[in-house]
Amino acid sequence: MLELKNISFTADNDGEEKEIIKDISLTIDDDKFTVITGPNGGGKSTLAKIIAGIQKPLSGHLFLDGQDITDMSITDRAKAGIGFAFQQPVRFKGLTVLDLLRIASGKTIKVSEACSYLSEVGLCAKDYINREVNSSLSGGELKRIEIATVLARDPKLAVFDEPEAGIDLWSFQNLIRIFENMRKTVSGRSIIVISHQERILNIADEIIVLADGAILKRGPKDVILPEITGTDSAVTSCEMLDKEVRK
Amino acid sequence: MTQLDEIQKRLMREVADLHDIPEGAYNFRANSALAGRNTTANIDIKSKEDKPGIDIIIKEGTKNESVHIPVVLSQSGLKETVYNDFYVGDNSDVLIVAGCGIDNCGTQDSEHDGIHRFFVGKNAKVKYVEKHYGSGDGKGKRILNPVTEVYMDEGSSMEMEMVQIKGVDSTERTTKAELKADAKLVVHERLMTHGEQKALSIYKVDLNGKGSSADIVSRSVARDNSYQKLDMCILGNEECSGHTECDSIIMDNGRILAVPSLEANSVDAMLVHEAAIGKIAGDQLTKLMTLGLTEQEAEEQIINGFLK
Ligand SMILES: Nc1ncnc2c1ncn2[C@@H]1O[C@H](COP(=O)(O)OP(=O)(O)OP(=O)(O)O)[C@@H](O)[C@H]1O
Ligand SMILES: [Mg+2]
Numbered sequence: 389m390l391e392l393k394n395i396s397f398t399a400d401n402d403g404e405e406k407e408i409i410k411d412i413s414l415t416i417d418d419d420k421f422t423v424i425t426g427p428n429g430g431g432k433s434t435l436a437k438i439i440a441g442i443q444k445p446l447s448g449h450l451f452l453d454g455q456d457i458t459d460m461s462i463t464d465r466a467k468a469g470i471g472f473a474f475q476q477p478v479r480f481k482g483l484t485v486l487d488l489l490r491i492a493s494g495k496t497i498k499v500s501e502a503c504s505y506l507s508e509v510g511l512c513a514k515d516y517i518n519r520e521v522n523s524s525l526s527g528g529e530l531k532r533i534e535i536a537t538v539l540a541r542d543p544k545l546a547v548f549d550e551p552e553a554g555i556d557l558w559s560f561q562n563l564i565r566i567f568e569n570m571r572k573t574v575s576g577r578s579i580i581v582i583s584h585q586e587r588i589l590n591i592a593d594e595i596i597v598l599a600d601g602a603i604l605k606r607g608p609k610d611v612i613l614p615e616i617t618g619t620d621s622a623v624t625s626c627e628m629l630d631k632e633v634r635k
Numbered sequence: 636m637t638q639l640d641e642i643q644k645r646l647m648r649e650v651a652d653l654h655d656i657p658e659g660a661y662n663f664r665a666n667s668a669l670a671g672r673n674t675t676a677n678i679d680i681k682s683k684e685d686k687p688g689i690d691i692i693i694k695e696g697t698k699n700e701s702v703h704i705p706v707v708l709s710q711s712g713l714k715e716t717v718y719n720d721f722y723v724g725d726n727s728d729v730l731i732v733a734g735c736g737i738d739n740c741g742t743q744d745s746e747h748d749g750i751h752r753f754f755v756g757k758n759a760k761v762k763y764v765e766k767h768y769g770s771g772d773g774k775g776k777r778i779l780n781p782v783t784e785v786y787m788d789e790g791s792s793m794e795m796e797m798v799q800i801k802g803v804d805s806t807e808r809t810t811k812a813e814l815k816a817d818a819k820l821v822v823h824e825r826l827m828t829h830g831e832q833k834a835l836s837i838y839k840v841d842l843n844g845k846g847s848s849a850d851i852v853s854r855s856v857a858r859d860n861s862y863q864k865l866d867m868c869i870l871g872n873e874e875c876s877g878h879t880e881c882d883s884i885i886m887d888n889g890r891i892l893a894v895p896s897l898e899a900n901s902v903d904a905m906l907v908h909e910a911a912i913g914k915i916a917g918d919q920l921t922k923l924m925t926l927g928l929t930e931q932e933a934e935e936q937i938i939n940g941f942l943k
């Protein structure tokens with residue numbers, strides 16, 4: 389279980405402090421598939437980075453299974469069971485896909501095991517396993533490898549930041565299947581996916597709408613989804629955007 | 636390798652991956668003396684008469700054979716200059732493994748300067764691997780100043796892998812190549828310096844023949860207070876293509892000077908240079924830390940991968 393208590397975050401914007409996360413409190417229960425959605429610039433990635441320890445909150449506390457992890461390093465949080473797939477995956481000169489999957493799994497897994505993670509994200513393993521994770525990979529390939537690293541880590545709490553971005557239609561089906569699988573097998577685990585895709589929202593237990601650094605809506609999928617796919621939400625997000633523009 | 640002591644054997648493993656006596660031709664040099672030699676029907680090795688060093692003569696058409704010529708120094712204060720000439724016959728296809736390991740536990744500097752000349756015959760193919768390694772915690776410096784000259788005849792190709800990752804205090808390596816028509820040279824250099832080390836790597840490649848090409852890729856890491864100068868020059872004197880790439884990671888108080896130069900003396904010469912120096916990208920460290928590595932472990936992984 390992950391708990392955020394009164395989390396705030398500001399960033400320096402041309403010498404002016406900008407409030408990006410505004411006093412957010414929320415609980416992600418075990419065995420839950422939560423999707424965070426909301427307009428661009430709403431603070432979703434920032435919140436995910438705060439959970440992974442990449443950004444330090446200005447104030448507030450985070451608890452993982454009751455333990456205060458606010459001051460824990462990225463490494464210690466990873467070891468405590470938090471996994472994070474970046475919205476913009478990082479490229480490495482020299483490190484191969486196999487190297488990365490081995491690092492992710494935390495042990496010297498067999499090539500066949502590493503290949504199985506690649507197959508899961510729809511990459512033909514033998515074509516990719518020895519490739520360098522460098523700029524020769526396409527955006528979509530890189531994105532899938534990023535997802536595979538989190539699968540290989542098998543974390544207690546997995547956070548995926550817009551995993552569908554740049555993924556083609558055929559693979560999108562595959563992605564949905566991955567999340568459905570994870571969803572079925574989660575036990576004592578939780579998954580947070582940041583997404584704008586209705587089909588991903590559709591498989592959520594819980595939906596959180598984050599806009600302008602605050603939780604605009606949250607609740608069970610059946611309640612929230614109709615609200616945000618109807619005219620209501622379109623208006624809501626436009627209003628939020630309008631507000632941004634006026635500022 | 637019966638004549639070698641344990642330190643020398645360890646150096647052999649580091650520089651030539653040799654755990655035992657290799658197959659094919661070899662010449663071992665330990666503390667300035669011959670420590671073992673084998674020739675084959677196609678590969679002859681002869682000591683020079685006028686100066687230290689050997690002639691390696693590879694017969695025309697020799698295929699899939701190898702020559703190992705490692706050098707080890709384990710006695711403090713040794714200084715030597717060795718001249719090795721390789722005559723690679725037309726149409727042959729061989730692997731040449733050189734390398735020098737210095738263990739210096741004493742207070743005096745140890746130095747090995749190897750001058751290697753390659754005369755690569757028509758349509759011959761050579762793969763050349765050279766590793767440099769230093770160990771020992773004495774005050775005496777470990778110094779290596781290799782000079783490599785490559786003369787490539789028509790249609791020949793040579794792939795060079797030059798590695799110096801550890802323990803060499805001071806190095807000035809000079810590599811010169813002259814290529815005739817359709818000759819092809821590929822160089823991969825990997826260099827890491829630490830402590831107070833200094834490394835200079837100088838390349839000068841003349842593309843003289845029509846259709847000749849050179850591709851020189853250097854990856855280096857400068858840590859602590861070390862200094863590197865990478866000087867790469869390609870001259871295109873005919874219709875040819877040349878590419879150099881310097882890619883460096885700088886850490887701590889390391890310093891790197893990259894001096895690329897291209898000279899086109901023919902309108903049909905196509906020459907490209909790329910150079911980049913920078914510290915390890917923060918997001919690379921972050922990513923590996925989210926996979927459970929500490930910052931230091933992440934650094935190691937990134938550097939190991941980079942220099943692989
Ligand atoms: N280090 C920073 N300095 C200044 N502004 C920042 C910084 N980090 C984030 N921001 C701003 O904070 C806001 C939230 O960014 P964030 O990346 O969290 O949005 P998001 O909800 O993930 O958006 P998207 O849907 O486009 O991915 C944006 O307006 C962004 O420009
Ligand atoms: Mg985002």
